[in-house]
Amino acid sequence: MANQQKPLGRLNRRQLLKSLAIAGAGGAAGLSTFLASRRGQAQSAGEPRFLIVLAGAGGASMIDSFLAIRQSEAGAAAPGINCFPDNEVISVADSPFRAVNLRRNAVGAIPVPFQSNQSNFVTKHKNDLMVVTQLCTSVNHTIAQKRAITGGGSAWNGRTLQEAVAAQYGAGFALPNVNMANGGYIEPGVDRSIPVHAFAEPVAQAALWPLSLDGSRGIKDAPSRDRIALARALRDQKLEPESAFDRTFKRSERLELWKEQRLAETTLEAQDLISKLNVYPNLPPQIPLNDYGLSESPDGDKVRQKFPDFATDPLEAQAALAFLLLKNRVSVTVTISPSFNVLLDTRFPPKVVNPPLAFDFSHQSHRAAQAVMWGRLLGIADRLIDLLKAEEYANGQSFWDRSMIYIASDFGRTKKRSGGADDFGSSHDLNNGFAILSPLANGNKVLGGVDPTTGLTYGFNPEDPVGVPDRNKQMSEIEIYAGILHALGVDTSGSALPDMRAMRKNA
Amino acid sequence: MRPDKYLAPLCALAFLACDSTDELDGGTLPPGVDASADAGTPVDSGPIDVGPVFAESAKANLRIKSNLRLRNDLAQALGLAPNEVCLEMGQYSCTDFVHAVALGGVEPYTLGLNEPQSHTTLTTPIAVERVVMAACTKRALDDLGSAQPVIWKDLGIAADGKLADPGTAGVTNSITTLYQRGLLRDPKAREIEHLTQLYRDLEADGGANPARDWAILTCFSVLTSLEALFY
Structure with missing residues (x-):
């Protein structure tokens, strides 16, 4: 047991070396093939499918969006549970979904008016939208976040959804699994057996991160790439091997990992990702790209039109980078998340872009926090989908045709309020569900349901593609985890994961 | 020594x-x-x-310098202020902001990343090289235009940007100074030989400013070596 837990913190060192070497090779066919063959790793089977995890950090409540309850449905219980005036809950035509359109004068104690419109989003994307109910197992943010991406922590030996997707499809990609989130959403899984390339590359500053993909470009007066190559070769082949340090510590696993990771440098640089992934235009004096020999992405205009506030809103920057990572076939899975920091747009009229604590501002003002944050997430998802739909993958198929957005949530929120209050606080609750957007999912379906007199969701028959509701069943984290992977075509043989036919489009 | x-x-x-x-x-x-x-x-x-x-270390339990340690060690070795070591586009700190997480740092206030990564990631070597390249470039350019250079002294650079003689004491002494400041030891004869040969290889490509680039790349190759980055 000790031997399993010590190496490199959470990961087995040999497995990590193997995985990162292949991941480093990534996207670059030459080195990828070389390392894959050298390490005996199979290439991914089948064309890739793409997973975008969009974190509902703080607790995205399903009964404040697609499963909203009208006061008239709650009856006598209405003053005591979280339900809405009937006119604020919109039933979307030809779909089982509801949407909440709200307008209020303040976000809790923040005296800034807001309005939210979920119905436009649902109307536009209903055929790709699937809502599943679930009962999670933790109301601690960090733990619950990690369980939302690991099926409760141990669904498949503890590997995250992103690691599973990267393991399946990421072999030929430069950085198959890029994670820009935080808290439990960025924690690695604990499955020691995952093959190759599956571990996440953490990204903190999404808009500037592409600068870390080239060792010298953008540094004024730096020598030419050819000359740098001479210096690298001297270091790697002569100075280091002959040094007492290297000979003394040559069994260091960290040194071995480092040397493997360095192999990927020139390959990453050759792909010009420092340009392809750069959302920023030349904007002197703040962003003087031209002065430093840098350039923006060829897709810069297109991405900035969709995410014009990327420079001030970290979530927009993450979404922009997420699209470019997928579009340029650098990654097969990306994870993005709003932070817990407040973000105000002070232009007139002022706007609360991100309440403090994101969805968790529901402690102070449930209704406003949920409305603002759902609007924020759905807006990001809508724009990502538009971009992916407009980008051809191959043979007339778009990237979106092969993608999924999983709106993960830590947990739900308590369902109660007092005296029919419109503004009230809520706590963490195990009972909730998820929204999943994908042409690969069983779209235009609510799998499970909600009791309008309690606000509690209930489950469904996982074997039935119609998703027959079952009031006596709660869906487990493992089941939802399995359903997501199966919809993405991930081979889960040997995992003992349950079959979730109800969540697949072609069940 | x-x-x-x-x-x-x-x-x-x-x-x-x-x-x-x-x-x-x-x-x-x-x-x-x-x-x-x-x-x-x-x-x-x-x-x-x-x-x-x-003797070969049986356990060889090493650590890589994290972002702030790297910044401070480079500043010390190269005689730079910490905020001069590396600035992306001349204004954004490489070690404290842009590449902090890749370099083993944290980002607690804006992103809630409270713990560093448990291992180096694929972009870590590139980020490290970027930081060192920026620092070495600044040191070399400052020294070559200074009457009181910190490391690159008496190299004998001719008007055509070449070293008049790579075998001069000025070259050897500069390499020695770099090792003493960066690795806290003297260079071995073989190391001086290798680095002198690097100059000849650079000059052979016919490009401009081989002496300047040699100073930068000598610094780069030594300060991105395992000995400089791990402890």
Whole structure:
């Protein structure tokens, strides 16, 4: 047991070396093939499918969006549970979904008016939208976040959804699994057996991160790439091997990992990702790209039109980078998340872009926090989908045709309020569900349901593609985890994961 | 100057670290490794140009310098202020902001990343090289235009940007200064030989400013070496 837990913190060192070497090779066919063959790793089977995890950090409540309850449905219980005036809950035509359109004068104690419109989003994307109910197992943010991406922590030996997707499809990609989130959403899984390339590359500053993909470009007066190559070769082949340090510590696993990771440098640089992934235009004096020999992405205009506030809103920057990572076939899975920091747009009229604590501002003002944050997430998802739909993958198929957005949530929120209050606080609750957007999912379906007199969701028959509701069943984290992977075509043989036919489009 | 004078404390630290609960490989020794002769124990005087041969460390528990340590060590070695070491586009700190997480740092206030990554990631070597390249470039350019250079002194650069003679004492002394400031030891004869040969290789490509680039790349190759980055 000790031997399993010590190496490199959470990961087995040999497995990590193997995985990162292949991941480093990534996207670059030459080195990828070389390392894959050298390490005996199979290439991914089948064309890739793409997973975008969009974190509902703080607790995205399903009964404040697609499963909203009208006061008239709650009856006598209405003053005591979280339900809405009937006119604020919109039933979307030809779909089982509801949407909440709200307008209020303040976000809790923040005296800034807001309005939210979920119905436009649902109307536009209903055929790709699937809502599943679930009962999670933790109301601690960090733990619950990690369980939302690991099926409760141990669904498949503890590997995250992103690691599973990267393991399946990421072999030929430069950085198959890029994670820009935080808290439990960025924690690695604990499955020691995952093959190759599956571990996440953490990204903190999404808009500037592409600068870390080239060792010298953008540094004024730096020598030419050819000359740098001479210096690298001297270091790697002569100075280091002959040094007492290297000979003394040559069994260091960290040194071995480092040397493997360095192999990927020139390959990453050759792909010009420092340009392809750069959302920023030349904007002197703040962003003087031209002065430093840098350039923006060829897709810069297109991405900035969709995410014009990327420079001030970290979530927009993450979404922009997420699209470019997928579009340029650098990654097969990306994870993005709003932070817990407040973000105000002070232009007139002022706007609360991100309440403090994101969805968790529901402690102070449930209704406003949920409305603002759902609007924020759905807006990001809508724009990502538009971009992916407009980008051809191959043979007339778009990237979106092969993608999924999983709106993960830590947990739900308590369902109660007092005296029919419109503004009230809520706590963490195990009972909730998820929204999943994908042409690969069983779209235009609510799998499970909600009791309008309690606000509690209930489950469904996982074997039935119609998703027959079952009031006596709660869906487990493992089941939802399995359903997501199966919809993405991930081979889960040997995992003992349950079959979730109800969540697949072609069940 | 004896190299083992400086390696011995380092190895002693490594030995102490090996006794921690975070040791690698659970204490299982590889075949052929003598546990009684750990790092820092000279087992052979070795060839004179490369120095003594040390016992191979059985546990070899090393750490990489994280973002702030890297920044401060580079600043110290190259005689720069910490905020001069590396600035993306001349204004955004590489080590404190742009590449902080890739360099093993944290980002608690804006992103809630409270713990550093447990291992180096694929972009870490590139980020490290970027930081060192920026710092070395600044040092070289400042020195070559200064009457009181910190490292690159009396190189004898001709008007065509070439070294008049790569074998001069000025070249050797500059390399020695770099090693003393960066690695806290003298260079071996072989290392001086390799780095002098690097100049000849650079000059052979016919490009401009081979001497300037040699100063930058000598600094780069030494300060991105394993010995400079791990402890």
